Amino acid sequence: MVAHRTNLNASFAALADPTRRAILARLTLGESTVMELAEPFAMTQPAVSRHLKVLEQAGLILRRVDGAKRPCRLAPAALTEIDGWLETLRRALAKNYDRLDLVLAEMQSGKRGRGR
Amino acid sequence: MNQLTLVTEGERHIVVTRRFAAAPEAVFRAHTEPRLIQRWMLGPDGWTMPVCSCDARPGGKIRYEWADGKGRSFALTGEFLELVPFSRIVHVERMLLPAATPDNHIETRFDADGAGTLMTMRMTLPDAATRAKMLETGMAQGMEASYARFEALT
Numbered sequence: 529m530v531a532h533r534t535n536l537n538a539s540f541a542a543l544a545d546p547t548r549r550a551i552l553a554r555l556t557l558g559e560s561t562v563m564e565l566a567e568p569f570a571m572t573q574p575a576v577s578r579h580l581k582v583l584e585q586a587g588l589i590l591r592r593v594d595g596a597k598r599p600c601r602l603a604p605a606a607l608t609e610i611d612g613w614l615e616t617l618r619r620a621l622a623k624n625y626d627r628l629d630l631v632l633a634e635m636q637s638g639k640r641g642r643g644r
Numbered sequence: 645m646n647q648l649t650l651v652t653e654g655e656r657h658i659v660v661t662r663r664f665a666a667a668p669e670a671v672f673r674a675h676t677e678p679r680l681i682q683r684w685m686l687g688p689d690g691w692t693m694p695v696c697s698c699d700a701r702p703g704g705k706i707r708y709e710w711a712d713g714k715g716r717s718f719a720l721t722g723e724f725l726e727l728v729p730f731s732r733i734v735h736v737e738r739m740l741l742p743a744a745t746p747d748n749h750i751e752t753r754f755d756a757d758g759a760g761t762l763m764t765m766r767m768t769l770p771d772a773a774t775r776a777k778m779l780e781t782g783m784a785q786g787m788e789a790s791y792a793r794f795e796a797l798t
Contacts, residue, residue, distance in 0.1 A: 541655055541772065618650045620687060625648060625662050627684035631674055632666035 542586035547571070548579050552588065552602065559601040655772040660765040668754040671761045672730035675752065676700035686710070695719070700727055706737060718742070730754060746774045 542548055551565055566576045580600055583589045591600045649661045664671050674680045678696040686693060687710065695709035706722035721744075722737030733752045739745045749768040754761050769775040
């Protein structure tokens with residue numbers, strides 16, 4: 529449980545960086561090499577490798593050895609887990625704000641009513 | 645268009661945005677006037693907020709209590725730090741489950757967006773571990789996970 533939580537914190541830290549989020553988005557298209565990832569981000573390969581190391585340590589990506597290359601892909605379980613927790617919060621807030629929409633609509637029509 | 649967004653930012657922040665089809669003044673009032681708050685800040689269906697005190701001035705206290713009508717209830721307390729009508733609220737809050745959760749420092753902005761309002765709520769937790777725990781156990785009013793946890797405590 530403690531190890532699990534540490535990994536979750538590492539995941540959130542890893543996801544906090546916009547470049548790393550973009551790399552993950554790119555990986556949803558499929559497995560990529562460091563060279564392929566460096567291209568659209570206008571970054572050097574060592575810079576991309578550093579980001580990949582953070583993502584790998586956070587358990588968000590998996591890498592395999594293919595000759596001299598180490599192509600990476602998304603670790604689906606890790607992403608599902610984080611998204612699940614954020615989703616719980618998102619759903620609860622969404623429900624409150626949907627109700628707030630109705631309250632605001634009534635405040636609006638009340639105001640128009642008084643103006644008539 | 646009125647889609648909620650919720651993202652983590654850095655190690656300690658959570659940022660929520662939502663658009664409303666009403667002017668900032670109305671959205672601000674709905675966040676600071678008890679009789680309005682009691683109509684929407686309710687979480688899952690079936691829960692009500694029988695106690696809602698909200699002294700909307702710097703240093704003013706907040707106390708919300710929710711109940712499900714079946715004997716279950718829990719509370720949230722907080723203090724206002726800053727209010728700029730009708731554009732900004734800064735406050736701290738913690739849930740009582742019944743032990744107090746770590747303070748959540750929250751800045752809520754209401755920016756005019758066409759005829760409506762873009763609300764941006766930026767939460768700051770004491771550290772990354774607290775944020776992860778909050779996301780895990782349920783952070784604020786209305787979180788299903790909180791109620792489940794509360795149920796487990798009673």
